[in-house]
Amino acid sequence: MPFIMLPFLMLWETVSYFEGISFFIQYSAIILSFLGGVLWFDGIHNNRTPLFLYLSMIPLLTAWLGVIWLPPLLSLIILAAAFIVLIVYEFTLSSLAIWYRSLRIRLTAITIGCHLMIIWLICSTN
Template sequence: MISTVSDRRLAWGLGLAGLLPFLGGSIAVWLAPTVWQVSAIYGFTYYSAVILSFLGGVHWGSALQVPRANNARRLILAMVPSLIAWPALLFSPITGLWVLLAGFLLMGGYDVSREGREGFPSWYLWLRCTLTVMVVIFHLAVLWRLAA
């Protein structure tokens, strides 16, 4: 468990840095030349799927690190993000982005649940909430552009 202030700052810094591809992709979808916008949409979608899968890995790691009564359930739920992310890549970009957005909201809901936050420091919940809100905003920006 991360306990030092410098480790927390590093975790926050890395988490916020992980938003940069979402930010860059959503800007490119709006402002880049048309041919680059297509690449930006796919890049944004693929990165989104990777990050959603990573969120499942966080819970997988937590379940393996600390024995708890609900570890079997947590291990099973940790697979859900990957099982949402992979098929999302097979859909059209609009449908895939909606599916990924739903996955982030589902994981955010689990993260704030009593079971989901068990074993994590309180500051981690704030990090996850902040990152989830930002990721949702970026998804909505891209989806808005695709609907235009």
């Protein structure tokens, strides 16, 4: 819900511009980290190689960098790209359930759309 609500709350000026962007980036980072945990679980559950487990930490590190060190626009672009890369990577894993894949397609489309809305808001105010 925050992905959908925050862009509209910013447009309606219910949430300030700077708070909205900050909240959105933080929430995006949390969700990206959570999805890395799904990969970690898959790696443990399916006895994957240690390299797979290390790779499952990349979403967390990407999210952390996006929140801590990057300017908002670059952070949003990288976070959106990370969601896309992550779903492509997940779809290479045959162990993920069909219902999960279907859910991920819908949720990722909404997530990317909301990232694009926030990016548009940033670009249109500068």
